[in-house]
Amino acid sequence: MQNKLKRDLKARHLTMIAIGGSIGTGLFVASGATIAQAGPAGSLLSYAIIGVMVYFLMTSLGELAAYLPVSGTFATYGSKYVDESFGFAIGWNYWYNWAITVAVDLVAAQLVISYWFDFGAYSWLWSLLFLVIIFFLNVISVKGFGEAEFWFSLIKVITVVVFIAVGLLMIVGILHGGSDTAIGWHNWNIGDAPFVGGFSSMIGVAMIVGFSFQGTELIGIAAGESKDPEKNIPKSMRQVFWRILLFYIFAIFVISLIIPYTDPRLLRNDEADISVSPFTLVFEHAGLLSAAAIMNAVVLTSVLSAGNSGLYASTRMLYALAKEGKAPKIFGRLSKSGIPTMSLIATTIVAMLCFLTSMFKDQQVYLWLLNLSGMTGFIAWLGIAISHYRFRKGYIKQGYDVNKLPYRSSFFPFGPIFAFILCLLITLGQNYEAFLQDTIDWYGVLATYIGLPLFFFIMIIYKFIKKTKWVKYQDMDFSRIDEN
Numbered sequence: 001m002q003n004k005l006k007r008d009l010k011a012r013h014l015t016m017i018a019i020g021g022s023i024g025t026g027l028f029v030a031s032g033a034t035i036a037q038a039g040p041a042g043s044l045l046s047y048a049i050i051g052v053m054v055y056f057l058m059t060s061l062g063e064l065a066a067y068l069p070v071s072g073t074f075a076t077y078g079s080k081y082v083d084e085s086f087g088f089a090i091g092w093n094y095w096y097n098w099a100i101t102v103a104v105d106l107v108a109a110q111l112v113i114s115y116w117f118d119f120g121a122y123s124w125l126w127s128l129l130f131l132v133i134i135f136f137l138n139v140i141s142v143k144g145f146g147e148a149e150f151w152f153s154l155i156k157v158i159t160v161v162v163f164i165a166v167g168l169l170m171i172v173g174i175l176h177g178g179s180d181t182a183i184g185w186h187n188w189n190i191g192d193a194p195f196v197g198g199f200s201s202m203i204g205v206a207m208i209v210g211f212s213f214q215g216t217e218l219i220g221i222a223a224g225e226s227k228d229p230e231k232n233i234p235k236s237m238r239q240v241f242w243r244i245l246l247f248y249i250f251a252i253f254v255i256s257l258i259i260p261y262t263d264p265r266l267l268r269n270d271e272a273d274i275s276v277s278p279f280t281l282v283f284e285h286a287g288l289l290s291a292a293a294i295m296n297a298v299v300l301t302s303v304l305s306a307g308n309s310g311l312y313a314s315t316r317m318l319y320a321l322a323k324e325g326k327a328p329k330i331f332g333r334l335s336k337s338g339i340p341t342m343s344l345i346a347t348t349i350v351a352m353l354c355f356l357t358s359m360f361k362d363q364q365v366y367l368w369l370l371n372l373s374g375m376t377g378f379i380a381w382l383g384i385a386i387s388h389y390r391f392r393k394g395y396i397k398q399g400y401d402v403n404k405l406p407y408r409s410s411f412f413p414f415g416p417i418f419a420f421i422l423c424l425l426i427t428l429g430q431n432y433e434a435f436l437q438d439t440i441d442w443y444g445v446l447a448t449y450i451g452l453p454l455f456f457f458i459m460i461i462y463k464f465i466k467k468t469k470w471v472k473y474q475d476m477d478f479s480r481i482d483e484n
Contacts, residue, residue, distance in 0.1 A: 012150060014219055014222060014226050014232050014233065014235075014236045016149060016150045016153040016154065016157075023153070023156045023157070023160065023247055023302065024212065024215065024302050024303075024305070024306050026208070026209075026211055026212020026213070026214075027160075027212055027247065027248065027251065028277055028279055028295065028298065028299050028302060029277050029299065030208055030211075030212060031043075031212070031251070031252060031255065031278055032255070032259075032265070032266035032277065032278035032281075033208060033266060034046065034047070034205045034208050034209060034252075035252070035255060035256055035259070035261050035266055035278070036261055036262075036263070036266035037196070037197060037201050037204060037205055038195070038196055038197055038201040038202055038204075038205040039192060039193045039194050039195050039196030039197070039201075039261050040187060040188050040193055040194050040256030040257075040261055041188065041193070041194030041195050041256075042194070042195045042196055042197070042201060042202055042205065043205055043209075043252055043256065044249065044252050044253055044256060045202070046202055046205045046206050046209050047209050047248050047249055047252050048249055049206070049422070050206060050209045050210050050213060050422075050426075051213070051244040051245070051248055051249060052418075053418065053419045053422045053423065054213045054216055054240075054244060054419075055240055055241050055244055056409075056411055056414075056415035056416065056418055056419045057216075057217070057381055057384050057385060057415075057416075057419045057423075058216060058217070058219075058237055058240045059237060059240075059409040059410070059411060059415060060384055060385060060387075060388035060389075060409055060412075060415060060416050060419070061073070061217055061219070061220045061237075061384050061388070062219075062233055062234060062236075062237030062407050062409065063388060063391075063392070063405060063407050063408055063409045064077050064220070064384075064387060064388055064391060065219070065220045065229065065233050066229060066230055066233045066234055066237075066405070066406035066407035067391075067405055067406055067407075067480065068080075068480060069226065069229035069230075069233065070320065071221060071316035071317075071319060071320045073220040073221060073320075074087075074090045074091065074094055074217075074220070074317075074380050074383050074384065074387070075087045075088070075090050075091025075094070075317065075320055075321055075324065075326070076320060076324070077383075077384075077387035077388075077391065078090040078091070078383050078386075078387050079324065080471070080476065080477060081387050081390045081391045081394060081471060081476055082383075082386055082387055082390055082470070082471060083463070083468055083469070083470050083471060084462075084463075084466065084468040084471075085459045085460070085462040085463035085466065085468045086383070086386075086459060087324075087326075088321075088326050088458070088459065088462045089455050089456075089458040089459035089462065090379065090380060090383040091317055091320065091321045091326060092321065092326075092327075092458055093376040093379055093380070093451070093454075093455050093458070094313075094314075094317050094376060094379075094380045095314050095317040095318050095321065095347070096314075096373065096376060097314075097373045097376035097377055097380065098310040098311070098313045098314035098317070098347075098373075099310075099314045099347050099350040099351055099354070100350075100351075100354055100373035101306070101307075101310045101373050102131075102134075102307050102310040102311050102314065102347070102351040102354075103350075103351045103352075103353075103354030103355040104354075104355075104373070105303050105304075105306045105307035105310060106127040106130055106131055106307060106351065106355045107127060107355050108303045109126060109127060109130045109300060109303045109304060109307070110123050110124060110126045110127045112296060112299055112300045112303060113126050113300060114126075115292075115293075115296045116296070124355070124356075127355050128352075130304060130307065131307075131348065131351060131352065131355075133304070134304065134307050134308045134311050135311070135344070135348050137308055138308070138311050138312055138315065138339070138344055139339055139341065139344055140337070140339075141337045141338070141339065142338060142339065145308065145312050148308055149305060149308055149309055149312075152301055152302075152304060152305035152308065153305060155298060155301045156298065156301065156302055156305065157247075159279070159295075159298045160246070160247050160251060163251065163254070163279055163282065163283070164246075164250055164251060164254055166282065166283065166286050166288075167254035167255070167257075167258055167282055168254065169286075170183055170258060170282075170285065170286055171183060171184060171254070171257050171258065175286055175287075176287075183257060183258050183285075184257055185257070187256060187257055187258070187259070187260045187261070188256065188257075190260055190261075190262065191260075191261070191262055193260075193261055196261060203426070203429050203430070203432065204430075206426050207426055207430045210378065210423075210426055211377065212248075213244075213248075214377040214378075214381075215306065215309065215310075216240070217380065217381070217384065218309050218312075218313055219233065219236055219237070220384075221312070221313045221316050221317065222312075229406075230406040230407075231406075233406075233407060234406060234407035237407060254282070255278045255279075255282060258281075258282050258285060259278055259281055259282065259285075263281070265281065266278060266281075277295050277299070279291075279295050279298075280292050280295045283295065311344070311347060311348065311351070314347045315340055315343045315344045315347050316340070316343075318331050318340070318343040318346060318347060319331060319332060319334075319340035319343045322340075322343065330342050331343040331346060373451075375427070375449070375450070375451025375452060375455075376451050376455070378423055378426065378427045379427075379451065379452075379455050381419070381423050382420060382423050382424065382427070384416075384419075385416040385417075385419045385420040385423065386416075386420065388409070388412075388416045389412075389413060389416040389417065389420075390471075390473070390476075391476075392409075392412050392413070393473055394471075394473040394474075394476035394478070395476075395478060397473040397474060398473070398474065398476065398478065400478065427452070430448060431444065431445060431448040431449070
């Protein structure tokens, strides 16, 4: 009997996967840099705009995933509703994205834990230890992955809630702590505040903010292994808006009222120096002297959570590609417990090879890998917007009733169009200032944008070899299949 993926992810797992995917070092560490660069209002507006874009994307993904709950969603939807070559390129780019991201998270974990234990030249052993841990969390069963992610995410959620509560108590004057720094709207009126640096700062901050939101789409990958996806995926999607509002917009607002954008420590957004996390700074202002140690533990949890979910996402994407004949068949094999073990092993090996570059101090190679993985995250988002737009258009053209969809995005067609345009502007504009200089830094431009030509190269080569055609609305297949 052929083994199948197990639908063992419960509603609480899906909810926490959606939350965990959108809370990481981007919020805990890098958020301070956004306030320092764009000012309190500039950073808050950036988070709000990108948050709306992500919400529209997630409602688009929710409609697709509830209708066709399969692992490797982006590759499947891209192939069925756009072009087979488009789905092929999206799938391989997304697999690569998370495989590299796992390596990045492993190195970050190594930096974070050096706060307590610094092994010097042998610090890479921490990365190896954490890789072994997340490998076994993924290889045991999908339920094991779900449980680990549930508890990882719960710690992060509690931290953000406590942070906001402490911040509000300070803002209203109930909690004074040991800081002499002025708290309140005063911080929105000093220097060039509330907006700092103009449009260029907003674009630069938008890229940081966008990266910090990446991972929210993991719920789509988990759709193929969720119990009762028609019910649980829409339920999780409806909560996305409030999560974005609470965990990002509200947190940034609290930080902006307590810490002035001129605080030089906000610009040092490195996992190696957790003492300058805006979360740590706020806790210290409240008189919690052990804040740095507490936040270090939370950030370590956050990094392990990202590595755990990244290994899961990339493994399922490689499995989906193999099932569709776009990767070697061996990666489509499942263990008796429903785990694509060969895909998991292959992804783990790639992650190991990538974090080895940090051992040998090959910073240039590592920088290119980071830029490649970062760009592919935005390409996946663009893929979601395009796939959903064409799915809905084809669905209506063939005479289907949208009211019978398990989950229907209320913002079509504005939602996917807005998300596509904004995501494209951020992607293309992330290093636009390089073209305004007297001498263009072509090396820096290539390092920034290398993910785009790589994506189109993969798509064009596949299209040329397989002679694929753009899927017409009347030819789209809307049959609903069970994940196997």
